[in-house]
Amino acid sequence: MARITLENLAHSYLPNPQGEEDFALKELNHDWIDGEAYALLGASGCGKSTLLNIISGLLEPSQGRILFDGQDVTHAPTAERNIAQVFQFPVVYDTMTVRENLAFPLKNRGEDASYVARRVQEIARMIGMEDVLDRRARGLTADAKQKISLGRGMVREDVNALLFDEPLTVIDPHMKWELRTQLKSLHHEFGHTMIYVTHDQTEALTFADKVVVMYDGRVVQIGTPEELFERPAHTFVGYFIGSPGMNVLPATVTGHRATLAGHEVALGRDFGRPEGNVALGVRPEYLRLGAEGLPVTVKRVEDVGRHKIVRAELFGQEISVIAAEDEEIGADQTRVSFDPARINVYANDWRVTPQGQGGA
Numbered sequence: 001m002a003r004i005t006l007e008n009l010a011h012s013y014l015p016n017p018q019g020e021e022d023f024a025l026k027e028l029n030h031d032w033i034d035g036e037a038y039a040l041l042g043a044s045g046c047g048k049s050t051l052l053n054i055i056s057g058l059l060e061p062s063q064g065r066i067l068f069d070g071q072d073v074t075h076a077p078t079a080e081r082n083i084a085q086v087f088q089f090p091v092v093y094d095t096m097t098v099r100e101n102l103a104f105p106l107k108n109r110g111e112d113a114s115y116v117a118r119r120v121q122e123i124a125r126m127i128g129m130e131d132v133l134d135r136r137a138r139g140l141t142a143d144a145k146q147k148i149s150l151g152r153g154m155v156r157e158d159v160n161a162l163l164f165d166e167p168l169t170v171i172d173p174h175m176k177w178e179l180r181t182q183l184k185s186l187h188h189e190f191g192h193t194m195i196y197v198t199h200d201q202t203e204a205l206t207f208a209d210k211v212v213v214m215y216d217g218r219v220v221q222i223g224t225p226e227e228l229f230e231r232p233a234h235t236f237v238g239y240f241i242g243s244p245g246m247n248v249l250p251a252t253v254t255g256h257r258a259t260l261a262g263h264e265v266a267l268g269r270d271f272g273r274p275e276g277n278v279a280l281g282v283r284p285e286y287l288r289l290g291a292e293g294l295p296v297t298v299k300r301v302e303d304v305g306r307h308k309i310v311r312a313e314l315f316g317q318e319i320s321v322i323a324a325e326d327e328e329i330g331a332d333q334t335r336v337s338f339d340p341a342r343i344n345v346y347a348n349d350w351r352v353t354p355q356g357q358g359g360a
C-alpha cells in the first residue's frame, strides 16, 4: 500500500494545449493518504477516468508528477505500479473458468497453489460466485462477468492501491448494494488505499471516508460526507450533493447581515464584505415554512415518504424546502425563515470563509 502524491498534475488530450479550457484535467496537487477509502464523484465528462488512468499509468500526464511513497512513477508502466484497476465494463478471459479468471493475477505473480486456492475461494464467496467457479466465463451474463472483474481486482492483497472506475454500472440494483458493502468490508479488513469513481452521490457518500468532488476538470472539494453537506466549497457541490440540492439565492452581504431583494436576513457568522457575484447557499433542510420570515408562495408539495419536498417561489426564484412528513402545508404558510447558523455565503461560486472561526 502506498501514499499517492500528485504534484502540479494536469492533462490535455490535445497536442498543443493553449488555455485552461484545453485541459481535461486542470492543475491539481493532492496527497491520497495511505489506507484511506476515497470516492471520486462528478458528472459524466468531468475528468474522473482521466485522473484514474493517470494514477494507474494507462495515461501519461502532459504536466506534473506522480509519486508512490515519495518515489517518482510518472513514467513507470502500469505493471510496475502494482495497482489493481476495475473498469466500468467487464474485462474477463472468456475461455477460462471463473476460478481461472480469479486466480490469474495471483498465478501471474507466482503465488503458491494452496494460497491461490484459498484466496480464490474467499473472493468467490464475497462476490457470490462459489457455485459457478468451474463454469467458463463465456456465456455468463454481463452482470456475472463484472463480478468476476471485481473479484480479480480484489484478489491480490499486496497492491499499492485499488482503483474502481464506475464498476457497478452493469450490476443490478440489489447486487450493487451487496457489492458496495463487500468493498467496504474489504477496505476495513485489508486497509488498502482505494479510489472509487462514481457519478452517483449515494454510492460516493456510503462508500468513502473522503469524497473528492470534481467539476469541469477541476477538483472543487475534498471532504467527509458531512463537510460536503454542511460547508460545500463551491455552489456545484451544493447542487450536486443533497436531494434536492442547495438553494442558491443572490444577495449582498455585509458582516453578519445579508440583503435579499431588499429584505434583511441575519447570518450566524461574520462574512466580511465579499465581492463579485454574491449568493447565500441554504440547504432545503435548513429552511422553514410558517408565519415568519420572507414572503413565499408554495407551488407544489412532493411527498417522498420520509419527508415532504416543498417547491416554492421566493422573489421570483424557485426554492426547495424540506418539511417533516407530518407537517401540514397549508394556505397560512406564506413565509420562509432560515437557520442563520446553516447559511453559507458564496462569492463567484466559491464559499466565503467566515471570520474568526478558524475556517469552520
Ligand code: ADP
Residues within 6 Å of the ligand: 013, 024, 042, 043, 044, 045, 046, 047, 048, 049, 050, 051
Ligand atoms: P469522466 O470519466 O468523468 O466521465 P473523462 O475523464 O472520461 O470523464 O473525460 C474528461 C474529458 O476528456 C471529456 O471532455 C472527454 O470527452 C475527454 N476525453 C476523454 N478521453 C479522451 C481521449 N482519449 N481523447 C480525447 N478526449 C478525451
Ligand code: MG
Residues within 6 Å of the ligand: 048, 049, 050, 165
Ligand atoms: Mg469515466
